[in-house]
Amino acid sequence: MAYSNKAKDFFSAELTGIRDAGTYKEERYIESPQGAMITVEYPEGAPQKEVINFCANNYLGLSSHPDVIRAAEEGLQKRGYGMSSVRFICGTQDIHNELEKKLTAFLGTEDTVLFASCMDANAGVFDVALGKEDAMIADRLVHASIVDGMRLCKAQLYNYKHANMEHLEEKLKETQECRFRMIITDGVFSMDGDIAPLDKIVALAERYDAMVMVDDSHATGFMGKTGRGTHEHCGVFGKIDVITTTLGKALGGASGGCVSGRKEIVELCRQRARPYLFSNTVPPVIITAANTVLDLISKTTDRRDLLEKNTLYFRKKMTEAGFDIREGVHPIVPIMLYNAKLAQDMARDLYDEGIYVIGFSFPVVPKGQARIRVQISAAHEKEHLDKAIAAFTKIGGKYTILGKSKKEIIELYGY
Amino acid sequence: MSEDLKKTIIDYVKKEYLEEDSEEDVDENTPLISSGIVDSFSMVSLKTFLEKKFDIKIPDEKATTEAFDSVNNIIALLTEFKVT
Numbered sequence: 001m002a003y004s005n006k007a008k009d010f011f012s013a014e015l016t017g018i019r020d021a022g023t024y025k026e027e028r029y030i031e032s033p034q035g036a037m038i039t040v041e042y043p044e045g046a047p048q049k050e051v052i053n054f055c056a057n058n059y060l061g062l063s064s065h066p067d068v069i070r071a072a073e074e075g076l077q078k079r080g081y082g083m084s085s086v087r088f089i090c091g092t093q094d095i096h097n098e099l100e101k102k103l104t105a106f107l108g109t110e111d112t113v114l115f116a117s118c119m120d121a122n123a124g125v126f127d128v129a130l131g132k133e134d135a136m137i138a139d140r141l142v143h144a145s146i147v148d149g150m151r152l153c154k155a156q157l158y159n160y161k162h163a164n165m166e167h168l169e170e171k172l173k174e175t176q177e178c179r180f181r182m183i184i185t186d187g188v189f190s191m192d193g194d195i196a197p198l199d200k201i202v203a204l205a206e207r208y209d210a211m212v213m214v215d216d217s218h219a220t221g222f223m224g225k226t227g228r229g230t231h232e233h234c235g236v237f238g239k240i241d242v243i244t245t246t247l248g249k250a251l252g253g254a255s256g257g258c259v260s261g262r263k264e265i266v267e268l269c270r271q272r273a274r275p276y277l278f279s280n281t282v283p284p285v286i287i288t289a290a291n292t293v294l295d296l297i298s299k300t301t302d303r304r305d306l307l308e309k310n311t312l313y314f315r316k317k318m319t320e321a322g323f324d325i326r327e328g329v330h331p332i333v334p335i336m337l338y339n340a341k342l343a344q345d346m347a348r349d350l351y352d353e354g355i356y357v358i359g360f361s362f363p364v365v366p367k368g369q370a371r372i373r374v375q376i377s378a379a380h381e382k383e384h385l386d387k388a389i390a391a392f393t394k395i396g397g398k399y400t401i402l403g404k405s406k407k408e409i410i411e412l413y414g415y
Numbered sequence: 416m417s418e419d420l421k422k423t424i425i426d427y428v429k430k431e432y433l434e435e436d437s438e439e440d441v442d443e444n445t446p447l448i449s450s451g452i453v454d455s456f457s458m459v460s461l462k463t464f465l466e467k468k469f470d471i472k473i474p475d476e477k478a479t480t481e482a483f484d485s486v487n488n489i490i491a492l493l494t495e496f497k498v499t
């Protein structure tokens with residue numbers, strides 16, 4: 001063993017630095033299944049508390065849906081617990097193939113390959129598709145897993161101001177001499193809930209001969225009239241070359257991700273994507289449950305319709321109550337507070353009121369843009385939403401921010 | 416230090432990183448990375464710009480967040496490459 005005092009002291013100092021910066025992350029223990037209502041022990045050792053959950057990515061309320069649980073149980077009985085293998089040795093069952101086909105049909109692409117997570121999909125796909133003669137042109141606010149994936153790829157990296165099409169066009173002009181270009185964006189950005197202008201992006205891609213890659217983790221299953229994702233929402237279904245997405249949010253919320261898109265790129269992922277080649281297969285229980293999820297959401301749009309109704313109701317009522325909300329239609333609803341401490345304090349007070357929300361501040365969001373991020377679910381009953389709106393109004397009143405503009409809130413609390 | 420060089424970099428930073436409606440201003444001492452104006456991911460475009468503009472190659476170990484944290488720091492880095 002050679003864990004020296006020097007190393008130990010170094011790591012301890014790093015941890016102290018994180019604590020001092022106020023960015024230390026703590027886990028809260030949830031002692032119930034995921035759902036609209038959860039039982040939380042926080043802080044550790046405190047008595048259990050029932051709270052309404054507004055911070056899960058459980059958009060369609062399928063994480064603990066009885067049909068999904070039943071499908072997982074069936075999978076466990078019929079196909080076992082684990083596969084103890086990567087996909088290409090002996091880790092592919094018929095059900096994996098079935099799920100890939102269903103995802104392809106649902107997403108409107110040519111082919112799909114599963115990964116252990118969307119993080120893994122993003123880690124693998126760029127290196128497979130692009131080389132050093134090529135350019136990746138990414139929105140500045142893409143998810144961390146895309147940033148990491150691009151770092152693993154030798155192509156030249158460019159980025160454009162968030163959702164700024166003039167800036168994207170400049171970068172496309174700047175990179176004309178490259179062999180291939182790929183425009184890279186999240187479909188929905190997870191901190192603001194805002195939607196990439198995929199119609200405009202696809203138009204630019206066509207004009208400048210570039211491919212388009214979209215991470216649709218926060219959209220698959222509910223954005224667009226039939227829930228196919230941001231491409232459906234923006235009217236460019238079938239026109240995205242590479243989609244990555246997760247099974248870890250709306251689609252049951254367990255884990256798993258995929259690369260879906262052009263047949264050749266997907267096929268190359270099966271040959272060369274390192275997280276696919278060197279990591280274990282997604283377990284059968286998750287696959288059978290995900291197959292059921294896809295059947296469910298392909299058959300009816302009831303759940304995404306309900307989510308949309310809940311979202312519009314909550315956004316409308318919170319705006320009427322006088323909160324400064326990032327406008328939009330997505331179930332991610334950012335309640336803007338600008339000041340980090342205000343966001344933390346309000347989130348804590350809301351927790352005392354039985355509303356589980358989280359305050360986000362720098363470096364997760366840009367400086368001076370602290371907020372509480374609320375995430376609406378189809379699992380929320382109207383009563384849950386009303387309770388949350390009442391609690392927010394009470395706490396918003398306590399901090400005297402209701403009806404105040406950005407400028408006024410900043411005058412009161414600073415950045 | 417040439418005023419032209421300073422202006423070239425400041426202009427680029429403003430155009431590349433500030434939103435049109437931004438109230439922020441940038442001078443040679445403004446912290447860029449530590450202030451959040453340029454995040455470590457977006458820094459690559461600044462590096463690429465300098466490399467193309469001055470026909471140099473900045474090795475990764477020199478392209479630190481400190482070296483890019485202000486226009487003055489960047490100018491100091493560039494002098495190592497005989498750009499003045």
Ligand SMILES: Cc1ncc(COP(=O)(O)O)c(C=O)c1O
Binds near residue numbers: 118120143218
């Ligand atoms: C946009 C985006 N991409 C990818 C991921 C990672 O997905 P997974 O949990 O499947 O690795 C997330 C989840 O945090 C995300 O928000």
